[in-house]
Amino acid sequence: MTGTHAPGADPYPGLTPVASYGPPTSVAFTSSGFAGTMLVLAALFQIFQGISALVAERSAMISIDYVYALDVTTWGWIHIGMGAVAFAAGLGVLAGRTWAYLAGLALAMLASIANFAFLPYYPFWSAIIIALTLAVIWALVFLLARRD
DSSP states (O other): OOOSSOTTSOSSTTSOOGGGOSSOOSGGGSHHHHHHHHHHHHHHHHHHHHHHHHHOGGGSOOOSSOTTOOOHHHHHHHHHHHHHHHHHHHHHHHHTOHHHHHHHHHHHHHHHHHHHHTTTTSHHHHHHHHHHHHHHHHHHHHHHHHHO
């Protein structure tokens, strides 16, 4: 039985060969994509937390004898600043920049510490951001360990 196509020609023109099936290899499906996406998400939450602290200062839960007692407005600006820089680092991680891996790792650690100190003011949002930044730290350390 002979085929109707010439030897070496594509027998199924326009169809994807079987060898290229499987998940896409874009950055969204890699460890870098996970770390960058989680860092951007944590940064956005941190920015929203800072805006909330600036706008609704009176609704914050404030303990009387708290060691890290700062004005809620000051905490709001700290969170907005850290969130903006972390957002830029998250975009850098998604772009695959080496400086962004290290900056994102440092910012995630600082954000975890800052949100731990901010727990008495907004415990729910602080706990969410701490969980997100711990996921970012895990993913970035995993990425940096694989680069060696």
